[in-house]
Amino acid sequence: MDMELLLPLLSGQAEGPPVTNVMFLKTHKTASSTVLNILYRFAEKHNLSTALPAGGRVHLGYPWLFLARYVEGAEEGSTGTPRRFNIMCNHLRFNLPEVQKVMPEDTFYFSILRDPGYQLESSFTYYKGYVPAFRHVKTLQAFLESPERFYNDSLVVSNAYARNNMWFDLGFDHNAPPDEGYVRARIADVEQRFQLMLIAEHFDESMVLLRHLLRWSLDDVVAFRLNSRSARTVAHLPPESRELARRWCALDWRLYDHFNRTLWARLHAELGPRRLRSDVARLRARRQELTELCLQDGAPQNQAQITDRLLRPFQSGEADILGYNLRPGLDNATLRMCRRMVMPELQYMAHLYALQFPEKPRKAIPLLEE
């Protein structure tokens, strides 16, 4: 008997080649940069094409609804139709017909959600000076006590980060009243298009299911936490304020609550509790191994501590965004692998862009040009 053929079955891995056409809707402040790193690494490893922002841009037209022309090289397809890509994962506001112009028909669609009680706090710190609704209020608690004093719903686009940001990213009206029929209809739309919605609070379980559905290897979905804040810049809201945040972002709360429940139902249906436990344990053990192999001090560092400028993450608002130093003395192959795991989003995007479009001017990364 050919053991090679049996191996996927024995390890519980679904049969068939890995899925290589993938669209990830990168929502905001939801652990989406960690997922993007996973997708960029997969694209590079398999020499896949990625739908990258055109020219000097760093996202795909956000916060405007996505258009195919925001993608570099989309217009270069044969017979007048846009070119198709394997992987799409940069920030965009979802607009299915335009996404379908650049992604193949058999694309796997997925996204990630986070409890708005935490997502909004992360957003407040990160976008404090940028979002009109946050600009003139000192704390999120003060904002949540009387949001109508600070929030002008006619500033639809610039205030998108201040209310129901995930709903907005999905392309819906984030100021709509949370009426039952409306909410259910939009959730049904998401269910119809997206094969999977990950949950940031259950990141490892989410990765295990993603890996199973995409038939990827364990290392493909092992990642370090990217874009996290130092403890100093995280505000711990009291439970009442968290509740207010969930009420203020009622559309996001309904979305999150629904997909949190369906994630667990799917984990049990697709994997079962024993396999889930053992897969999560394997994922964590492998991450621990790679932490010891790759990272100096095994923990994230702030901007000033990161010695390699190319590994410094973009900073925003009042958030102190952390990155990593690599262990010195790594051999070339290990260094290459570890470097990609800690490379911040903008730098990795510029790197992929240069690989994919060698004839075009390099993407300029502002924070690296001091």
Ligand SMILES: Nc1ncnc2c1ncn2[C@@H]1O[C@H](COP(=O)(O)OS(=O)(=O)O)[C@@H](OP(=O)(O)O)[C@H]1O
């Ligand atoms: N693996 C994992 N599990 C759970 N949470 C994680 C993970 N990776 C990143 N994070 C947290 O996600 C927050 C950053 O989100 P994003 O990368 O989506 O931000 S961004 O919109 O791209 O700027 C940021 O949250 P805050 O620290 O609360 O700001 C990260 O700490």
